[in-house]
Amino acid sequence: AQSVTQLGSHVSVSEGALVLLRCNYSSSVPPYLFWYVQYPNQGLQLLLKYTSAATLVKGINGFEAEFKKSETSFHLTKPSAHMSDAAEYFCAVSNTGTASKLTFGTGTRLQVTL
Amino acid sequence: AAGVIQSPRHLIKEKRETATLKCYPIPRHDTVYWYQQGPGQDPQFLISFYEKMQSDKGSIPDRFSAQQFSDYHSELNMSSLELGDSALYFCASSPPGVDTQYFGPGTRLTVL
Numbered sequence: 001a002q003s004v005t006q007l008g009s010h011v012s013v014s015e016g017a018l019v020l021l022r023c024n025y026s027s028s029v030p031p032y033l034f035w036y037v038q039y040p041n042q043g044l045q046l047l048l049k050y051t052s053a054a055t056l057v058k059g060i061n062g063f064e065a066e067f068k069k070s071e072t073s074f075h076l077t078k079p080s081a082h083m084s085d086a087a088e089y090f091c092a093v094s095n096t097g098t099a100s101k102l103t104f105g106t107g108t109r110l111q112v113t114l
Numbered sequence: 115a116a117g118v119i120q121s122p123r124h125l126i127k128e129k130r131e132t133a134t135l136k137c138y139p140i141p142r143h144d145t146v147y148w149y150q151q152g153p154g155q156d157p158q159f160l161i162s163f164y165e166k167m168q169s170d171k172g173s174i175p176d177r178f179s180a181q182q183f184s185d186y187h188s189e190l191n192m193s194s195l196e197l198g199d200s201a202l203y204f205c206a207s208s209p210p211g212v213d214t215q216y217f218g219p220g221t222r223l224t225v226l
Contacts, residue, residue: 077201096213
């Protein structure tokens with residue numbers, strides 16, 4: 001069975017500060033890993049994904065994540081937070097192959113303060 | 115760009131009633147997934163369809179059923195609704211050979 005663990009249900013950063021959201025995964029097979037963002041009362045928007053190509057993945061809105069197999073991690077970072085980044089962030093894992101379900105972490109709520 | 119369409123966006127039902135949620139995937143996407151997100155929870159996988167056949171099943175109650183039609187749209191049918199079924203129900207779709215799921219805006223179901 002696959003799972004992801006997101007450390008920290010709430011993270012608060014100042015505008016302009018580094019954003020670091022942590023995700024560790026557990027999988028018996030090489031996984032695909034994803035970060036999604038959810039704004040209040042909205043659907044899930046894909047930020048970025050790792051599908052066994054480059055280990056450093058760049059996504060939308062200046063976010064990036066690095067797949068580290070030795071640490072079973074896929075942490076999300078952004079050099080400089082913006083007020084508009086305030087949202088819920090979900091890390092997710094899936095098997096490779098067609099129609100593989102996503103297993104989500106419990107989410108991290110990012111707060112950005114002035 | 116076209117996105118996943120879900121209808122209705124909001125639905126209020128009484129206990130023991132039935133509900134039907136509809137999902138229209140992005141054009142040329144052949145795989146549809148359904149997820150349930152309870153208040154303050156992460157999305158939980160319910161069921162998926164690939165080329166109109168059920169491909170995987172998660173923690174979907176027996177009271178729920180779903181199918182994918184010839185035009186690739188999907189419907190989630192929920193019967194004997196319970197208070198605990200109140201949640202956001204997301205549909206996602208993915209194109210052939212691609213593992214990325216694109217989510218719709220969700221249907222918020224409230225059971226009174």
